[in-house]
Amino acid sequence: MFKRPRLSAANRLVNAPAMLSLLFLAGACGGPEETPATQPPPEVPEVVETGLVLPAVWSTRDLGTPISNIAIAGALGSTIAVAYEDGGLQFVNLEGERMTQKADLDVNLLGDGRYLLLSGVAVTLFPGTNSAGEMKLYIHGGQLPEPLVYDLAIGQAGAIAGLCTAPPDTEADGVLRLAFWTAEHPHILHSGRIVEVGEDLVFLPDSPVAADRPITACLHGETGATVFSAPVSAAAILSKRGHSFTATLDNSGNLAISGDDGRSEPITVRNGITIRMPALPIAMAGTGDTRGGGYPGGVLVVAGEGEDGDTRVVFIDPSKLTLATFGYQIPDPRQD
Numbered sequence: 001m002f003k004r005p006r007l008s009a010a011n012r013l014v015n016a017p018a019m020l021s022l023l024f025l026a027g028a029c030g031g032p033e034e035t036p037a038t039q040p041p042p043e044v045p046e047v048v049e050t051g052l053v054l055p056a057v058w059s060t061r062d063l064g065t066p067i068s069n070i071a072i073a074g075a076l077g078s079t080i081a082v083a084y085e086d087g088g089l090q091f092v093n094l095e096g097e098r099m100t101q102k103a104d105l106d107v108n109l110l111g112d113g114r115y116l117l118l119s120g121v122a123v124t125l126f127p128g129t130n131s132a133g134e135m136k137l138y139i140h141g142g143q144l145p146e147p148l149v150y151d152l153a154i155g156q157a158g159a160i161a162g163l164c165t166a167p168p169d170t171e172a173d174g175v176l177r178l179a180f181w182t183a184e185h186p187h188i189l190h191s192g193r194i195v196e197v198g199e200d201l202v203f204l205p206d207s208p209v210a211a212d213r214p215i216t217a218c219l220h221g222e223t224g225a226t227v228f229s230a231p232v233s234a235a236a237i238l239s240k241r242g243h244s245f246t247a248t249l250d251n252s253g254n255l256a257i258s259g260d261d262g263r264s265e266p267i268t269v270r271n272g273i274t275i276r277m278p279a280l281p282i283a284m285a286g287t288g289d290t291r292g293g294g295y296p297g298g299v300l301v302v303a304g305e306g307e308d309g310d311t312r313v314v315f316i317d318p319s320k321l322t323l324a325t326f327g328y329q330i331p332d333p334r335q336d
Helices: 016-026
Strands: 052-059 067-073 079-084 088-092 107-110 114-118 121-130 135-140 148-151 160-166 176-182 188-197 200-205 217-221 224-228 232-240 243-250 255-258 264-270 283-287 299-305 311-316
Touching (some): 067 107, 067 299, 107 135, 107 160, 121 176, 176 217, 188 224, 224 232
Parallel strands (some): 052 264, 160 217
Antiparallel strands (some): 067 079, 079 088, 107 121, 114 121, 121 135, 135 148, 160 176, 176 188, 217 224, 232 243, 243 255, 283 299
């Protein structure tokens, strides 16, 4: 675990005032929606169930373009951000409906987002990067047909190779906690806070921290940041009823779950009657706090291409894990 050191100097957001003015004029949230499709399941090999078995319960329609990354915002602004391999960005709700049209914004990476009031307007904000590895803020709100894009100056040297986020400890701590590493220095984790200063959004950096191995994923927790190395490609925290679990996705498309004691076990996803897991999941996100879609125990979402060639986001119900009456116990391998 890395604990956050004392905060240091700030960097200004260069184009925030004009964007915030446009956002204020946009008004309440809204956008085009579509109804999820139900199609006959394709012929797929039988899955051998091992470890924790969770059901796949819903999915989007075919999104039509290969996905590179997904991120999620929980709580009041429960939304999924989908980044496509061609640089497009689209927002999807927890019913699997498209909230915006696909926008060509040169998006590369995404971090989990947060719902908040910005200049008095309710928005959902997702940090991310463009293809050049520059930090951006993608903001969905009002009746805008596509997200607003902010250039967030964070003072890094080199292209950003990955990032993770978390809500602030308190409202006084700002808008969002942010951590990232660069392609040039994959052993160094940079972190800090995004705060609102007047009509600007400002990044307040902490001191960087070194990791033992190249970083491939990270998570923000209550005690600091946790980093992961290969083969882990994505990680998500599922917190509910005072219990927290960490879900991970590796480069081979395997899901696993671990608890605070470090024990881990694989996750097998059971297909639904018409809902099928991607043949090779390439992105994952999750939250224990959902305010839509009918997921009382939170949700895991994965993305990839299915056996039928369609590209979808699939919704997995983790209630067996998060709503266990006495807390889910990960088996101790020493007792096998």
